[in-house]
Amino acid sequence: MKWPVLPTILVSVAVATMIGLGIWQLQRKEQKELLLARYEAAADLDPVTWPAVPDKANLPLFRKSTLMCIKVVRIESVSGSNREGKAGFAHIASCSTGGAEGPGAKVAIGWSERPESPKWAGGLVNxxxxxxxxxxxxxxxxxxxxxxxxxxxxxxxxxxxxxxxxAIQWFIFATAAAVIYVLALRKRMQSA
Incomplete structure (x- = not known):
């Protein structure tokens, strides 16, 4: 029996790629844990100034802040829950902030059982x-x-x-591909 070189190379590359993806996911897990720990610590930090233009690489998530909603442009209702965990509608105001706080901000003002938008005129919010x-x-x-x-x-x-x-999924896929290929080779060798 002649050894199937091309299929062996292709399967080996696929298995190596899947193992590499599994290792990458383990690295991402560590990065995410560090990020989540930073977010956990944010609650105890001093309030931040509302950013005029958020820096995607360094968002001040889970920090306390204050902004001035000068004008309510619109209020939309989306699914949300209140502090007791009851499902209903979160009311999100799109605000004009003007001045140093930039062109606008979204403000989640509260919750209700009904989707009708409340009357809210804006103002200083924490x-x-x-x-x-x-x-x-x-x-x-x-x-x-x-x-x-x-x-x-x-x-x-x-x-x-x-x-x-x-990561576990990628390692399982790699193992399955290797096992299937070995079984296929074994069957081919027995029939030859």
Whole structure:
């Protein structure tokens, strides 16, 4: 029987790539743990000035901050939960901040059982900086807003760290590919 050189090379490269991806995920796990530890420590730090333009590489997540909502541009309602964990609607105001605080900010002002947007005129608000999918950050208000319950506070525990599971998956894929290839070779050798 002639040894299948090209298939052996291809399978070896694939297995090596999967092992490399598993090792990379283990490295990402360590990086994520350091980031989450930094976020955990942020609650005890002094408040930060609301950034005019958020630095994507150094977001002040989970830090206390204050901003002035000069004008409420609009309020949207999205799914959210209150401090007791009850599901309902979070009301997010898009605010014009002007001046040194930049062009605008998102402010999560509170929670209600109904999606109807509340009347809120803006003003000075205190809160905790949380991640936002569009503007990178938003301020979750810690002050009570009239007519609304307080939203659940943002927490680093809400950020998943699944890198160990991803690493295990890649190692399983590599093992499966190697075992399948060895079994295929063995079957080929027996039939030859």
């Amino acid at each position: 809160g905790i900086v949380a991640p936002d999918n569009v503007q990178l950050i938003k301020l979750v208000v810690t002050d009570k807003v009239e007519g609304l319950d307080q939203l659940s506070l943002p927490s680093p525990q809400q950020i998943p760290n699944n890198h160990l599971l991803y």
